[in-house]
Amino acid sequence: MAYRLPLTSFIQSTPNLAPPPREVVYFTAGCITEIGKLFQHPTCTTFCELSDGLHISSVDYASDFVLCMSTETAYESNLSEIITRYAAQQVPLSDTAAINLRTALHEAITNAIIWGNLGIRTIVDSLESMETFYQHINARLGSEIYKSLPVTIKLRFQKHGFNVSVSDVGKGFQKNPGNAKPKSLFSPAGRGLQLIEACTHSMHHSDQGRTLNMQISYT
Amino acid sequence: MEYTIARHDKHCEVRIQGSFTFSDNAKFRELLNSTVNDTLHSLTINLSKLEFIDSAALGMLLLLNDAASQKNIRITLAAATGQIKKMLVLSKFEELFNIED
Numbered sequence: 001m002a003y004r005l006p007l008t009s010f011i012q013s014t015p016n017l018a019p020p021p022r023e024v025v026y027f028t029a030g031c032i033t034e035i036g037k038l039f040q041h042p043t044c045t046t047f048c049e050l051s052d053g054l055h056i057s058s059v060d061y062a063s064d065f066v067l068c069m070s071t072e073t074a075y076e077s078n079l080s081e082i083i084t085r086y087a088a089q090q091v092p093l094s095d096t097a098a099i100n101l102r103t104a105l106h107e108a109i110t111n112a113i114i115w116g117n118l119g120i121r122t123i124v125d126s127l128e129s130m131e132t133f134y135q136h137i138n139a140r141l142g143s144e145i146y147k148s149l150p151v152t153i154k155l156r157f158q159k160h161g162f163n164v165s166v167s168d169v170g171k172g173f174q175k176n177p178g179n180a181k182p183k184s185l186f187s188p189a190g191r192g193l194q195l196i197e198a199c200t201h202s203m204h205h206s207d208q209g210r211t212l213n214m215q216i217s218y219t
Numbered sequence: 220m221e222y223t224i225a226r227h228d229k230h231c232e233v234r235i236q237g238s239f240t241f242s243d244n245a246k247f248r249e250l251l252n253s254t255v256n257d258t259l260h261s262l263t264i265n266l267s268k269l270e271f272i273d274s275a276a277l278g279m280l281l282l283l284n285d286a287a288s289q290k291n292i293r294i295t296l297a298a299a300t301g302q303i304k305k306m307l308v309l310s311k312f313e314e315l316f317n318i319e320d
Contacts, residue, residue: 103273194274
């Protein structure tokens with residue numbers, strides 16, 4: 001069951017950009033500012049805490065939005081599908097565009113969780129390393145510190161497409177996205193950025209590699 | 220991700236449905252252990268009911284292919300549509316697997 005609180009409650013309860021509480025969705029009207037300024041943004045009108053799943057469409061709102069939640073919640077939620085469904089309700093979206101948006105979002109959010117906030121560095125190149133990889137993920141998700149780190153998604157509706165950004169608070173991605181390819185065709189890892197690149201009009205990192213910015217067409 | 224397994228002598232068909240993503244690693248291991256063995260000659264993975272796949276799951280398919288190759292099992296990816304088909308094409312999986320419409 002979703003319920004709303006005024007934004008001021010959130011500001012008072014989380015000063016100085018402390019990690020947000022679990023399962024928080026909030027929206028801005030008009031221009032989306034940097035996350036550091038968001039809490040003071042005068043047009044940020046809705047703060048919505050969802051305690052029973054994430055249902056963006058249940059909030060009567062049709063504009064740009066910012067969605068911020070803990071790493072644990074992001075890991076457990078099917079965010080890319082939820083956001084894509086919401087976007088398709090706001091603008092005419094071709095099947096290709098819906099595929100591109102969902103795929104790019106999913107890969108970007110996964111990267112923000114795994115490589116960003118959880119700081120996993122294990123490369124999966126065998127069944128054995130895959131086991132180690134998931135052991136590390138589960139260990140980090142068991143930590144109050146790691147699982148509380150925020151993942152922030154911004155979606156802005158432009159004339160011909162979306163501006164989407166996904167941010168984490170990890171050490172930052174350093175690799176040039178233009179070189180985002182797996183080591184070889186047979187490599188089981190390193191394919192995420194390559195898929196994002198293929199599904200977006202353009203993409204680039206900012207904030208020292210902590211934010212991935214993507215442009216995705218409506219068509 | 221949900222799956223069913225149908226065995227026909229030395230051939231096996233797996234039908235996967237739903238979303239196949241990085242969080243399905245445990246089910247993937249279960250699937251691999253249930254299918255790849257010394258008696259099998261060929262394995263078809265029917266993707267007609269699969270709605271979404273991510274890069275991690277594509278990597279799991281590659282690991283499945285590696286495990287199957289070591290036992291001379293031929294893998295076919297069948298009936299992919301929509302997002303699944305696009306991901307297989309982008310990843311050039313036709314160079315690694317038999318692909319059937």
